[in-house]
Amino acid sequence: MEVDFLLIGQGIAGTVLSYRLIKSGKSVLVIDQAAANNSSRVAAGLFNPITGRKMVKTWQADRLFPVIKPLYGELERLLEKKLIYDKNIYRPFFSIEEQNEWMGKSCDAEVQDYLEAVRTQPLCEEVADPYGGIMLKNSGYLDINTLLDGYSSWLADNGQLKRDHFDEGMLEHREGKWHYQGTKASAIVFCSGLGAAKSSYFDWLPFAPVKGEILEMESDFTPAEIINRGVFRITMPDGRIRVGSTYSWHDLDQGPTERGKEEILERLEKIVPGQAGKLLSHRVGIRPATKDRKPFLGKHPAAESVYIFNGFGAKGVSLVPYYSKIMLGLMLEGSEPEKDVNISRFFKYI
Structure with missing residues (x-):
């Protein structure tokens, strides 16, 4: 079997990137053990535009959020399964100062796409919110397990999935191709979460699980x-x-x-x-979080046609749809990702 790309791992990152590659006309083989997708399968799947204790806009939200629902909507139609759930997120205020701050922010163009309402009264008797709270829109969650199971079956039906443990010791590069258990690939991509931290190609990257x-x-x-x-x-x-x-x-x-x-x-x-x-x-x-809390995108500086798409931490559902497009640009056109997410920011540690 010969393919354009061999992808290691079919969590959120491997699922979305392989889908984009196939959609672009490329042939892929994904190697995955479902039991290894623990971080993806346990995750709640939230996409939340206002996060953290200080309730600030998610990093890169204006790039990320316009891509989330369209991408997962495509996968819903492909798999004929319900995946994306549009839900308002309610964030109670802890003080009158927070209420006043958000009353002022409510007219700020920076948050208009994500703010449904600023409430000054409690939501309901079950919630402890005497100062009210903010009701967010363009938010919700992804049913990750249904996505991973459905896409795994779809890949298998199309002969594009190998359900097995990946043994890097069996990987060889010769005559310009990567060879692995009877498969030849032009390039290999590590989407295997913390598994990539054990790879001899990327063990120098600062994962912070x-x-x-x-x-x-x-x-x-x-x-x-x-x-x-x-x-x-x-x-x-x-x-x-x-x-x-x-x-x-x-x-x-x-x-x-x-x-x-x-x-x-x-x-x-x-x-x-x-x-x-x-x-x-x-x-x-x-x-599979990272030391600087930014994902890992890029091409290995020495090994031929070895890539990584990884390190999305707790916000993979939000980050992967947008950054998979950026990764596709690197793999198909040679367009380097921005410095914030490019693994070149760590080349000095090799």
Whole structure:
């Protein structure tokens, strides 16, 4: 079998990049073990334009958000599955000062595309928001597991998926091609999350893995809006409640922890007192974050036709649609990504 691109990993990054390559007329083979996509499969899939404790606009939001729904909408139509859920995100104020600040910001053109309303009254009796909050638009979540499973089946049906562990020791470069277990490829792309940190080609990149724990609950309080302040609380289509997430740079080898569960529940109690409900599951994923919190896009400085598309951390759902277009420009046209995300920013560490 001969292909243009061999992609390692079919998480969010590998899924979207391979789709764009195929759409551009290129042949691909994706090598993936579904069990290895832990960070993608555990992630809540939020796309949230106003984030963080200080409630600021997401980095590069004006580039990222116009691409999110169109791209995942294409994949919905391809796979004939519901993937994208448009949901307002409600972020309660913690003080009258925050309320005043956002009353002033509400006329700012910088946030107009993302701000549905500034509320000065509580949303409902179940939410602890005496000062009101901001209601966001152009937000929601992606059903990541349905996407990964559906796209995996689609690739397999078209002979473009190898469900197997990737063994870099079996990879050879000869006569201008990459050879791997009977497949010849013109180029290889590492989309394998933290797996790429173990690759001899990219072990010099400063990955900074982050552990995240998520709970699933059963509760009588099932609002249409996503409540998000300190933790997110999402009502899923089947009525379950998903709550998270922790951010830990320690205990990466441990599974779900009692400390992580208690941290989530304590934060949840602050925004929806008495509405935790019954615990159904407690899961953990290790996100492929980076030291400077910017993704890794680029071509290896020495090895021929070896690329990386990786390091999207907790915001992969938002980042990957836009940056996959940038990556495509590099792979097909030689257009270098901007310095902020280009791995050339770390060449001095090789």
